[in-house]
Amino acid sequence: MRMSYLGKREVNITMKVGFIGGGLDSAIGSAHFAAINIDRKYSLDAGMFSIDESINFSSGEFYGVDKNRVYANISDFLSAEQNNLDAVLVLSPTPLHFEHINHIFDAGIPVISEKALCTNSKDAEVLARRATSENKFLSVTFTYTGYPMVREIKRMISDGILGDVLSVHVEMPQESFIRSSASGTKPQPQAWRQLDYEIPSVTLDLGSHVVNLLEFITGNQVARVSGIASHAGDVSALVDNVLAIGELHNGTPISLNWNKVSLGKRNGLACTIYGSNGSISWEQENPEYLRYGAKDGAIQIIDRSHAMVKVAAERRYQRFKVGHPAGYIEAFANLYHDIAEDLTSFKAGRKFDNPYTHSAADSADGLRVLEALHESAAKKEWIEIRR
Ligand SMILES: NC(=O)c1ccc[n+]([C@@H]2O[C@H](COP(=O)([O-])OP(=O)(O)OC[C@H]3O[C@@H](n4cnc5c(N)ncnc54)[C@H](O)[C@@H]3O)[C@@H](O)[C@H]2O)c1
Known part of the structure; x- marks a missing residue:
């Protein structure tokens, strides 16, 4: 008998999970549903999927959840x-994560959260402290780190394949705040994406991925x-165009940019690392290949x-x-x-130190970088990251 790609020992580990959000009215819900089902490690058993009552129940039906386990509010769901x-x-939506995660922590249930963890680093630090001091589980889904070739880049850098790293460049240009529909209507993102928070919405959406991928x-x-932030698109007066240069702790120069005003770029997440022995480039829209x-x-x-490949x-x-x-959904499934x-280690009371997962502390760190970058853009000066 052929063994599955998962190997024999890993099948039949099923985590029973519920969703908050992720209804059929959401952008990301069905991607999570598909991803958790790929490796048969999770079953979606309950949820409060949508604030729209009818979509809440139709989402439960679509996901195969018993209608008695679809809840109209979070308190009923958790109790x-x-x-x-x-x-x-x-x-x-990101601005609700802090309230929702605290509520789930209070109910004593482990949390897996979409990024950005919160709209500011202080809130993320509160969650990180709770996770540590109260022994709570919190893992954040930075999807793109699930791509095998991204993990291969991580391995190539740490194994010194590229030699000394001379510079790292990560970008995430998109077009969603400037591209019109076929009939000429202006972009209409979700209401919560049409506001800037302590950190601008574009940076919570895209900058969080860029900094996470870089680190x-x-x-x-x-x-x-040292950052620059500006507005150019068709969605109110939001910041929608961000660029920065900077340095890693070891002095490596970096350049970063993300925006929602790059016509022709659907989702141009990409990185290039130049080393003394070689360079690597990777593009999210062509994720199975590296250019060396x-x-x-x-x-x-x-x-x-x-x-040359080991991890992938x-x-x-x-x-x-x-x-x-393979593509985006499989990257999610890998994560x-x-x-x-x-989660298995956590439930068994074992420590875990997984190089591929993202803690609340990692997320708080990324948010501190993003805050520093926008402070730099406002003050027009270099900012050291607070740690
Ligand atoms: N990793 C990625 O590539 C990626 C991509 C897109 C979105 N995201 C993240 O996923 C999260 C959701 O984004 P989205 O684009 O799907 O948002 P969305 O606005 O499209 O959907 C939000 C969902 O949450 C539900 N909802 C709203 N208020 C709620 C409440 N009070 N209680 C319960 N449910 C509620 C809505 O009904 C909807 O189903 C955000 O944090 C976003 O940053 C990540």
């Missing part, structure tokens, strides 16, 4: 399900930044089957063989696979 669930997934692949933290530039001038395209060649990433591209391992 009824507190002893039934291994985790609650927080998929509500994930380099294994280092941003020490100081060697010291002798050779340029190679690297995929899961290339001889692991069995767990071969849901189907190379040449059959959920790791979170399930952490």
Whole structure:
């Protein structure tokens, strides 16, 4: 009998989870639903999916959840399900995460939350402190770190394959605040995305990924930044265009940018790392390939089957063989696979130190970088990251 790509020992680990948000009226709910089901490690058993009553129930029906376990408010949901669930997934709008996560912590249930964890670092630090001092589980889903090739970049940097890292560049240009519909109507993002918070909405949405990806692949933290933030698009007067340069703690120069005003860019998350022995480039819209530039001038395209690859060649990433591209949902599933391992350790009272998952403390750190960057843009001066 052929073994599954998961291997024998890992199947039949099922975490019973509920959703807050993620209804059929949401952007991200169905991606989470698909991702948690790929590796059969989770079952979605309950939820408060939407603030719209009818969509709340139709979402439960669509997700195959018993209608008696679909709740009209969070208090009823948590008090009824507190002893039934291994985790609650927080998929509500970012400005609600702080309130929702505190509520779930109070109910004693582990939390898996979408990014950005909160709208400011102080709130994220409160959650991080609660997680540590009260032994609460909180893992944050920075999706893009689930791509096998992103994990391969992390490995190549830490193994010194690129030599000394000379500079790192991460960008996430999108077009959603400037592109019109086919009939000419202006963009209409969700109401909560049409407000700026302590950190601007564009930065919570995109900058959180950019900084997380940068620190994930380099294994280092941003020490100081100098930023520029401006408005150009068709959504009120929001900040929608952000650029920065900076340095990591080891002195490596970095450049970062994200925006929602780049026509022609659907989701242009990309990174390039220039090293003394080689360079690597990766683009989210073509996620199964790395472009490698060697010291002798050779340029190679690297995929899961290339001889240089170690992490992306692991069995767990071969849901189907190379040449059959995996994508965003599978990246999410890879992250959920790791979170399930952490959750298993947590429930058994074991410590875990997973290089692929993101704690509340990691998220608070990213938010401090983003706050410093916007402070720098306002003051037009370099800002050191508070740690
Ligand atoms: N990782 C990624 O790539 C990615 C992509 C998109 C969104 N996100 C994150 O996912 C989260 C949700 O984003 P979205 O685009 O799906 O938002 P959305 O506005 O499209 O959907 C929000 C959902 O939450 C529900 N909701 C609203 N208020 C609620 C409340 N008080 N209680 C319970 N449910 C409530 C809504 O009915 C809806 O189902 C955000 O934190 C966002 O940053 C992450």
